[in-house]
Amino acid sequence: xxxxxxxxxxxxxxxxxxxxxxxxxxxxxxxxxxxxxxxxxxxxxxxxxxxxxxxxxxxxxxxxxxxxxxxxxxxxxxxxxxxxxxxxxxxxxxxxxxxxxxxxxxxxxxxxxxxxxxxxxxxxxxxxxxxxxxxxxxxxxxxxxxxxxxxxxxxxxxxxxxxxxxxxxxxxxxxxxxxxxxxxxxxxxxxxxxxxxxxxxxxxxxxxxxxxxxxxxxxxxxxxxxxxxxxxxxxxxxxxxxxxxxxxxxxxxxxxxxxxxxxxxxxxxxxxxxxxxxxxxxxxxxxxxxxxxxxxxxxxxxxxxxxxxxxxxxxxxxxxxxxxxxxxxxxxxxxxxxxxxxxxxxxxxxxxxxxxxxxxxxxxxxxxxxxxxxxxxxxxxxxxxxxxxxxxxxxxxxxxxxxxxxxxxxxx
Amino acid sequence: xxxxxxxxxxxxxxxxxxxxxxxxxxxxxxxxxxxxxxxxxxxxxxxxxxxxxxxxxxxxxxxxxxxxxxxxxxxxxxxxxxxxxxxxxxxxxxxxxxxxxxxxxxxxxxxxxxxxxxxxxxxxxxxxxxxxxxxxxxxxxxxxxxxxxxxxxxxxxxxxxxxxxxxxxxxxxxxxxxxxxxxxxxxxxxxxxxxxxxxxxxxxxxxxxxxxxxxxxxxxxxxxxxxxxxxxxxxxxxxxxxxxxxxxxxxxxxxxxxxxxxxxxxxxxxxxxxxxxxxxxxxxxxxxxxxxxxxxxxxxxxxxxxxxxxxxxxxxxxxxxxxxxxxxxxxxxxxxxxxxxxxxxxxxxxxxxxxxxxxxxxxxxxxxxxxxxxxxxxxxxxxxxxxxxxxxxxxxxxxxxxxxxxxxxxxx
Numbered sequence: 001x002x003x004x005x006x007x008x009x010x011x012x013x014x015x016x017x018x019x020x021x022x023x024x025x026x027x028x029x030x031x032x033x034x035x036x037x038x039x040x041x042x043x044x045x046x047x048x049x050x051x052x053x054x055x056x057x058x059x060x061x062x063x064x065x066x067x068x069x070x071x072x073x074x075x076x077x078x079x080x081x082x083x084x085x086x087x088x089x090x091x092x093x094x095x096x097x098x099x100x101x102x103x104x105x106x107x108x109x110x111x112x113x114x115x116x117x118x119x120x121x122x123x124x125x126x127x128x129x130x131x132x133x134x135x136x137x138x139x140x141x142x143x144x145x146x147x148x149x150x151x152x153x154x155x156x157x158x159x160x161x162x163x164x165x166x167x168x169x170x171x172x173x174x175x176x177x178x179x180x181x182x183x184x185x186x187x188x189x190x191x192x193x194x195x196x197x198x199x200x201x202x203x204x205x206x207x208x209x210x211x212x213x214x215x216x217x218x219x220x221x222x223x224x225x226x227x228x229x230x231x232x233x234x235x236x237x238x239x240x241x242x243x244x245x246x247x248x249x250x251x252x253x254x255x256x257x258x259x260x261x262x263x264x265x266x267x268x269x270x271x272x273x274x275x276x277x278x279x280x281x282x283x284x285x286x287x288x289x290x291x292x293x294x295x296x297x298x299x300x301x302x303x304x305x306x307x308x309x310x311x312x313x314x315x316x317x318x319x320x321x322x323x324x325x326x327x328x329x330x331x332x333x334x335x336x337x338x339x340x341x342x343x344x345x346x347x348x349x350x351x352x353x354x355x356x357x358x359x360x361x362x363x364x365x366x367x368x369x370x371x372x373x374x375x376x377x378x379x380x381x382x383x384x385x386x387x388x389x390x391x392x393x394x395x396x397x398x399x400x401x402x403x404x405x406x407x408x409x410x411x412x
Numbered sequence: 413x414x415x416x417x418x419x420x421x422x423x424x425x426x427x428x429x430x431x432x433x434x435x436x437x438x439x440x441x442x443x444x445x446x447x448x449x450x451x452x453x454x455x456x457x458x459x460x461x462x463x464x465x466x467x468x469x470x471x472x473x474x475x476x477x478x479x480x481x482x483x484x485x486x487x488x489x490x491x492x493x494x495x496x497x498x499x500x501x502x503x504x505x506x507x508x509x510x511x512x513x514x515x516x517x518x519x520x521x522x523x524x525x526x527x528x529x530x531x532x533x534x535x536x537x538x539x540x541x542x543x544x545x546x547x548x549x550x551x552x553x554x555x556x557x558x559x560x561x562x563x564x565x566x567x568x569x570x571x572x573x574x575x576x577x578x579x580x581x582x583x584x585x586x587x588x589x590x591x592x593x594x595x596x597x598x599x600x601x602x603x604x605x606x607x608x609x610x611x612x613x614x615x616x617x618x619x620x621x622x623x624x625x626x627x628x629x630x631x632x633x634x635x636x637x638x639x640x641x642x643x644x645x646x647x648x649x650x651x652x653x654x655x656x657x658x659x660x661x662x663x664x665x666x667x668x669x670x671x672x673x674x675x676x677x678x679x680x681x682x683x684x685x686x687x688x689x690x691x692x693x694x695x696x697x698x699x700x701x702x703x704x705x706x707x708x709x710x711x712x713x714x715x716x717x718x719x720x721x722x723x724x725x726x727x728x729x730x731x732x733x734x735x736x737x738x739x740x741x742x743x744x745x746x747x748x749x750x751x752x753x754x755x756x757x758x759x760x761x762x763x764x765x766x767x768x769x770x771x772x773x774x775x776x777x778x779x780x781x782x783x784x785x786x787x788x789x790x791x792x793x794x795x796x797x798x799x800x801x802x803x804x805x806x807x808x809x810x811x812x813x814x815x816x817x818x819x820x821x822x823x824x
Contacts, residue, residue: 001592001622001623001624001684001688002533002534002537002592002593002623002624002625002683002684003533003534003536003537003592003683003684003685003686004532004533004534004683004684004685004691004693004696005531005532005533005534005535005696006534006685006686008532008696008699008700009685009691011699018702043486045485045486046485047480047483047485048477048480048483048484048485049477049478049479049480049483050474050477050478050483052478054478055474055475055477055478058474058711059471059474062462062467062470062471062474062711063467065460065461065462065467065666065669065670066461066462066464066466066467067461068459068460068461068808071459071460071461071462071666071669072460072669073457073458073459073460073668073669074455074457074668074669075669075671108520108705108706108708108709109705109706111704111705111706112704112705112706115703115704116704119417119555120416120417120420121414121415121416121417122414122415122416122417122418123417124415125414125415136703136704139703140703140704143531143700143703143704180413180414180415181414210413211413211414212413212414213414250706254477254483256485256486256706257477257483257484257485257486257487257709257710258477258709258710258711259487259706259707259708259709271414271415271416272413272414272415272416273415273416273418273421274415274418276413279416279421281416284416284417284420287420287423288420288555290430291527291548291551291552291555292523292524292527292528292548292552292555293520293521293523293524294520294521294523294524294662294668294671295671296520296671297520297669297670297671297709297712298669298670299470299474299670299711300709300712396480
């Protein structure tokens with residue numbers, strides 16, 4: 001008799017975005033006038049397109065696959081050297097972060113990597129998670145058996161909460177209680193906050209002192225405007241012995257439909273075996289990839305490498321500037337309503353609450369019904385997100401202007 | 413203190429193909445005369461190229477991504493409907509296998525799926541594995557904690573062996589002892605054997621009687637020449653309550669570098685919870701994908717769908733015929749040496765042993781040193797593969813002719 005993974009049975013409700021999709025559909029079915037003019041500022045899907053440098057590189061790569069002389073078969077499980085080198089050089093070494101080419105692991109996206117990385121860690125680690133937080137961190141830990149049952153009102157037994165609040169600028173402090181694995185995400189999804197160097201130094205110090213690991217999600221690093229802020233945790237001395245970093249091409253590279261990201265695992269990073277011996281996580285992660293995957297599509301890796309060419313860099317810089325202009329417009333629009341506004345300066349998300357103190361889903365429903373705009377309810381990211389909504393800057397300028405206009409006409 | 417997944421520490425040695433690569437490099441460094449003329453019949457990487465229908469569809473898809481009007485962002489986590497429908501219709505319903513579109517889960521390759529599927533099954537299931545067997549099945553179960561320690565001479569404590577021998581035509585029988593999850597792979601990698609309908613019916617009967625699950629790897633289904641043989645386990649009545657099937661586009665579609673495959677999970681298939689309640693594996697698998705992945709690249713899915721167009725089907729049929737001609741030539745060549753030859757009729761692999769009774773690695777080294785041909789040592793697939801080598805038919809005709817020639821000149 002085949003048994004299932006019991007931990008899956010603890011998972012509460014549907015994942016946030018399917019739930020939003022369900023509610024939008026219900027509203028659209030009920031209200032054809034809303035259905036006709038819905039603007040989505042929810043899921044963070046970019047409007048595209050991919051930049052010309054990427055398109056050109058991908059076309060060339062397909063021509064190579066279509067000729068027996070230049071065909072490429074199985075890629076290296078952890079990524080082609082040319083791409084690993086471009087990443088390590090441009091995203092790390094050029095910024096003073098000492099990362100070797102073979103510490104870059106190319107994948108089909110950072111969402112996957114966040115879950116996969118848990119496979120090489122033991123089930124009994126105590127996990128610290130910000131609240132509010134990207135729900136994938138929570139659910140993948142539930143699936144991996146690192147929690148107890150779902151709690152009423154959200155969350156799971158056994159997880160430690162790292163509160164992100166108005167008071168701490170939505171940047172959690174290192175915990176006082178015992179934590180083995182701590183998640184941090186900066187620029188932050190969903191709150192749009194950004195950590196400064198002294199506070200990230202404090203986290204690295206804490207992790208090294210406690211032999212803990214920081215899983216650092218920097219999927220939005222390319223949106224940081226403030227040059228004093230760290231784009232990578234590896235710009236902080238000491239991070240090589242305590243951190244892993246997840247990166248994505250999805251947003252600045254419009255790779256949501258292309259699918260590519262990467263994870264950085266330094267060779268000094270160790271976990272402990274049951275007898276407290278240090279075990280290289282770089283080795284375990286390499287073994288994970290060589291055994292379980294065949295690497296990323298040739299045209300996709302060629303497209304990703306094109307993001308690092310001079311043309312690719314110029315073209316994506318324009319894209320980033322455009323989205324950050326949108327974030328500013330959205331923030332100004334919400335402020336003019338008298339709403340409290342956070343984020344949007346070093347991150348493509350605005351995090352806001354209405355002065356009426358409405359709960360997140362009420363605000364979500366009101367904005368959907370009255371303005372035909374889909375936002376993301378903050379409470380979907382955790383209890384401490386209650387009262388907030390997240391508005392994404394990933395849209396065309398035309399639609400952003402329309403969103404600001406419609407928000408201006410909202411009642412209450 | 414962060415702990416590692418202890419099960420990884422049980423993994424013995426390197427994965428087979430890295431070990432082959434290491435030995436080939438060592439030989440090439442020592443023998444420049446060998447290095448200059450190496451022909452690889454080892455890893456099963458196809459020479460390509462992708463067929464024109466696929467290249468054309470992928471080019472169109474990239475043009476769509478490059479325009480804001482036709483851009484595609486996040487794909488559905490389990491695949492686009494148009495591709496799921498093409499697969500379900502052509503690979504299943506047209507052959508009398510009752511599979512719905514939403515029972516097809518599109519992924520970046522079947523190697524990954526074989527490991528991922530274990531995530532939704534409990535750690536205490538007893539696993540039955542053929543010997544010889546694709547090493548990924550073994551290693552992924554070790555990583556998932558379903559074995560004890562590595563055994564001397566190969567294998568791991570706790571796994572049940574399903575022997576594939578000359579006597580049973582390399583088609584294992586259902587086990588007498590207790591097994592919850594059984595792996596089958598037909599057309600078989602590495603032995604090139606193919607199961608017939610009555611014997612597959614016996615497996616389905618066994619699984620339903622014992623509430624067991626068959627993980628059926630049909631990555632090479634398109635190479636089956638004998639029309640009486642089942643291409644899918646779902647052509648067998650009763651399979652919908654006991655089987656999962658893994659498929660790949662890598663070989664017939666030359667998708668090794670494109671990366672796409674799929675898994676079939678019928679809605680009737682259930683595992684058991686600890687309190688013996690039936691739990692839908694289709695639901696758990698759907699949850700796994702929506703939480704842990706963002707789906708497969710748009711141009712890749714478009715390329716895969718092109719395999720099912722009339723042009724795509726004609727073009728891949730030619731490719732398959734060519735490889736099966738190669739398999740026949742290789743089999744004939746080995747027979748003319750007086751070797752015992754298996755496989756190569758419904759599968760693109762020839763499985764053979766020398767009359768001298770050499771062990772696999774000796775035969776591997778001899779063929780490498782004397783003929784500069786890389787084969788795969790049978791013992792790399794399990795103890796019962798000792799004495800055999802696998803020769804892959806995936807090469808150009810020119811190289812296959814050269815391989816047959818060189819084998820003919822082998823000593824001993």
